[in-house]
Amino acid sequence: MSRARQPPLVTGISPNEGISWTKVTIRGENLGTGPTDLIGLTICGHNCLLTAEWMSASKIVCRVGQAKNDKGDIIVTTKSGGRGTSTVSFKLLKPEKIGILDQSAVWVDEMNYYDMRTDRNKGIPPLSLRPANPLGIEIDKGRFPQKDLETLFPGMSADFTSENFSAAWYLIENHSTARFVAII
Template identity: 80%
Template sequence: MSRSRQPPLVTGISPKEGTAWTKVTIRGENLGTGPADLVGLSICGHNCMLTAEWMSASKIVCRVGPAKDDKGEIIVTTKSGGLGTSTVSFKLLRPDRIGILEQSAVWVDEINYDMRRDRNKGLSPLSLGPSNPLGIEIDKGNIPQKDLELVFPGMSGDFTSENFAATCYLIENHAGSRSCHYRLFLHRTARCV
């Protein structure tokens, strides 16, 4: 007659805290006899089986999901040992959300911004756009505006516009580079097919 195995026991987790999708290493005893023996894994009440990698009877690696609880146990369940217990817990860190009306600190590199000299006029923060956000030489090229409007109807290369398109910006400001000509050709070809 075969003896039943001991239930899983989680004795360590590294790191002990982190945000959702943090990769963690779980250590313990009787954590299964193989990948097929592992039938359940939860951290702070969140099922982590989809990301679980069974490494050995004493080690499992997984990612912590967006758990309901801020702090909780690590529970391992195996076919051979059943529902386990844990002597350690994991703390889920929730990122601070900054709302539209909340203050936040922003570092502005004033060297790269076009600061207007007329201090009497009110300026919106969006008007203080970087003169060269990519930090590479501006090369306007020779692509006519009507061609851009034909290929990208209603789109703009102005990063403060509601209709901003990165492709338009690159073509308007860096059209001299070979890759921009190639991308415009591909986009034009795709629209004709």
């Protein structure tokens, strides 16, 4: 005689508050038997199934979308257990509007840039955390003489950390052979 599966029960979420697109870890019981068993996931009334990554029957990782409510339950639905319940809630924070010159705090996912365990005590300044190739396309430096670029963009720079950054100069200097395709 087989025992019927219990419905999902969400018992924890970390972090329990954040802005839209915050990555969260959901903990609980009976959260599915596999990735294909997970058929629904809502946080604060927003469907988060497209960003959900089923890890185990007790853990799911996803991103909170642009939720309809400021605070709400986390509801998991599975084929094997049906619609679940939640003993915890998530609070959606509204980001403040800031100007380009206003100071603000940002979260940098440092693990994408370097291994914190080995570089922790090297005193790496934040600017060194930037990716070497932010566009992810092949760099082809040296096609245009530096003097010509300085003439075309007086007082500007191709360094994207500079106050005088020129996107056009950067693209000409680093990606002049790249082709961009318009998708209609």
